[in-house]
Amino acid sequence: MRDDPRLPTSPGFWRSPLRGPWFTSVLGLVLLVGTTVLFVTGLVSYAAYNPDLSPVNDQTPDKGILGFYLFPWPTDPAWLYRLNQGIHVTLGITLIPVLLAKLWSVVPKLFALPPARSLAHALERISLLLLVGGALFEFVTGVLNIQLDYVFPGSFYRLHFYGAWVFFAGFAVHVALKAPAAVRNVRHMRRGAAPEDDLVPPSPDPATFSRRGALGFVGGGSLLLFGTTVGQNFDGALRRTAILAPHGGAEPGSGPNGFQINKTAAYAGIDPAETAEDTWRLIVTGRSGAVRLSRAQLARLPLHSSSLPIACVEGWSTSDQWWRGVRLRDLARLVGYEDDPPDVFVESLQRRGAFRHAALRANQVADPRSLLALYVNGEDLSPDHGHPARVIVPAAPGVLNTKWVARMTFGDL
Structure with missing residues (x-):
């Protein structure tokens, strides 16, 4: 045989x-x-x-x-x-x-x-x-x-x-x-x-x-x-050559919020009523207790800007976007961490899909470029980009840059 x-x-x-x-x-x-x-x-x-x-x-x-x-x-x-x-x-x-x-x-x-x-x-x-x-x-x-x-x-x-x-x-x-x-x-x-x-x-x-x-x-x-793949790492005409990548050839839209996303607000199960200016509140918890902040109150805190990209595990990325919001280390200071901010646990309003919450290390919280962003490229975040507030951290995978943030808990995880 x-x-x-x-x-x-x-x-x-x-x-x-x-x-x-x-x-x-x-x-x-x-x-x-x-x-x-x-x-x-x-x-x-x-x-x-x-x-x-x-x-x-x-x-x-x-x-x-x-x-x-x-x-x-x-x-x-x-x-x-x-x-x-x-x-x-x-x-x-x-x-x-x-x-x-x-x-x-x-x-x-x-x-x-x-x-x-x-x-x-x-x-x-x-x-x-x-x-x-x-x-x-x-x-x-x-x-x-x-x-x-x-x-x-x-x-x-x-x-x-x-x-x-x-x-x-x-x-x-x-x-x-x-x-x-x-x-x-x-x-x-x-x-x-x-x-x-x-x-x-x-x-x-x-x-x-x-x-x-x-x-x-x-x-x-x-x-x-x-x-037909490499273009998803770039913007402009080269991105349109990435026809095999889900975030490649398709145009993401125009204007300040016109750049790639992974999950839309609809896909994530975000209820617009929960993210409305008069109903949404961010709960920040830490050593000294809890603080509830509206978006208007966050906007009155000292705001800072960072130029950072978004990159995801699927290989796609964006060029640097101009983010503006409250530094994570300043939010830690609000709940009792004056000097060395600790790790933070971030929870989202997201109902569907993976990574509905994420944790960031103390060094990521302490970086002055790490923000709870309210604006991007001079405009309010769109619903698909995480309105009313999202995390943006340098060098972090996209899924750790939590969108539609509802709660942040600083301290030992």
Whole structure:
């Protein structure tokens, strides 16, 4: 049965002349660099949510040793999260053709018999299962998240975090076992054919184009995806080229509030009666008790301005907008924190969707650019941008910049 050419377990079943160690090695080396960057930027992105502010921001309980690297997320530079997440998402989309080509090139190995010829071979097969399964899981869930298709059986952040570590475990073992051979195979590029191995079909079909042509085809696909995604990180004409991104090609409107949003007020279940000037009140709680403030009372407090972008986990971002409002550290001062403001727990009027509340670290509260914004670009916030008040913090992921704020609790979380 193993040698029956009608079965995928037979080497004779796989007849494409493109398969071979050189083609596979080139794709593997591209993925070696690309997925390493993806893994690092993904971990950095997770750290930006300050998941140690448990249980408020913590989407991944029982991280254990996997959270060894977590650190208090900084506020400088203000574009830090925008850059990190732009690289993570754009690179992930760009690598999809490379990943698919790599999986196609090695698919015969998944059917090879016997399953394990030695301990090293057994480790390689196990690493392949973790590698292939983890890669497909991470890329599929990542693309779904970018497209705002939240069809996961749980939190995207938890699933993506654990999936990344499963993938990286297989990736590390596989690289350790295969990297030397991959480098040797690529060096044969200018010396003729690569060494024979079990990826080369024993009876190949006639070639229709070369392996270099196949690499060019894969590279062209990656370039196309890059060109139709990267624009979501910019404004103006370039954003309109991001036709594959949900916040790309569509015009967000005009005027001071004419920039990208993730959730509209209607989607979030905001009742206009709750946000009306004569009914909405902000409750600020802290060491000295609670304070209730109308929007008019907030507007009479000392107001400050900050020029800051918004960047979201899906990879889209805006250029700097001009925000004006009350500093978070001044609100902390109202409830008894004169010098060193503490962490703050922010609650929203939002009824639908994730992140109806969020926590910010003391360093984020203390930054003079961190505001409870009332205005943007010289105009009142629109309902979709968080009227009557929203949080804006430098370098923070968009979901931590809570809109439609109802309550702020300063103190130990």
